[in-house]
Amino acid sequence: MPAPEKTTREAIIAAGRALVEQVGVDGLTMQAVAERVGVRAPSLYKRVRDRDELLSLVVAATVEDLTLRMDATSTVPDPRARLMAQAHALRAFAHEQPVGFSLVFAAHGAPRVEPSAVAGSVAPLLDAVTELTGPEHALDGARLLTAWANGFITMELGGTLRMGGDIDAAWRWGLDRIVSALDRPSA
């Protein structure tokens, strides 16, 4: 007699993402996930190998989410404005999903997802930089921008930046400086 399926892999991943944001990575327990999807903890092992795989799936889903957001910026025609929009989209995403963001970009141990997938999520940014700088230093330029944005956001989320001065202004100042450095080919 086939037993009815009470949940899905997608529901489990979604529950994992919600838990991670609401109670932190340590709050991602198999029991808590099971309770959210209406099942007992052992049943989860029919859909995911173990907690570690579930965490990786959560990160992968977060990367996909980010990729969609970044792709949505392709409508902006001017490459400089588009670059700004992409940086803002990245920061907005991080503010919405701080824990997910840090899991994607601030990996502590071994990478949770394919580094290429993470790099792919910011690919539109590489396109915009290419239009600005030409192909020779496009990769270097994209790395300059993503590294700065990632670092700024991480420090902002961690509180390291929270000392004196307008953080939004500091973001804008830095972004302007970097985009300008990319824009005018002085090196």
Next chain:
Amino acid sequence: MPAPEKTTREAIIAAGRALVEQVGVDGLTMQAVAERVGVRAPSLYKRVRDRDELLSLVVAATVEDLTLRMDATSTVPDPRARLMAQAHALRAFAHEQPVGFSLVFAAHGAPRVEPSAVAGSVAPLLDAVTELTGPEHALDGARLLTAWANGFITMELGGTLRMGGDIDAAWRWGLDRIVSALDRPSA
């Protein structure tokens, strides 16, 4: 009858730092720490409140270590060269203690140490930037550099950068761009 003290708080923290680098944050178990310092796990609670405090102490010690390294760069007279040396010192530290570095700068949840302590560790960098830019945009400039360096190193450690091209060259290219942007006052 007074019982002999078999370990110290410092030894426990040192054991914690070693464990964290060798087996990751999850490997920092009270049992593993106890074994390293030659004591049983319950005895650790005479020196540290709980595992969470121990982890915070590990991070704090790492910040102190980094502060010493950064302070050592103050011998370089030219501010531009000093800034380069400081960036390199930061990166070298991260390569030596990748897990500790990520714990300090890539906090996942609530800050483990005073954000001001982390900011203080890179204070010499602020001084060099001030010499370069003048006081008006010194803070913004220091944030620009630290954010970039932190982001670059984090992505490097996480593998996100590990795709095509010389990473050292990308680091040098980015550092040169940023320092130049700070050096020549064009904005």
Next chain:
DNA sequence: ACCTGAACACCGTTCAAGT
């Protein structure tokens, strides 16, 4: 005064037994 074994709660995971 610090150290220890025993004990408890909690979590990840497995598995035999249900439907």
Next chain:
DNA sequence: ACCTGAACACCGTTCAAGT
């Protein structure tokens, strides 16, 4: 076929009893 309770290992933590 999937779901479940029971069971086990492991870890953090407490505590009474040792010295």
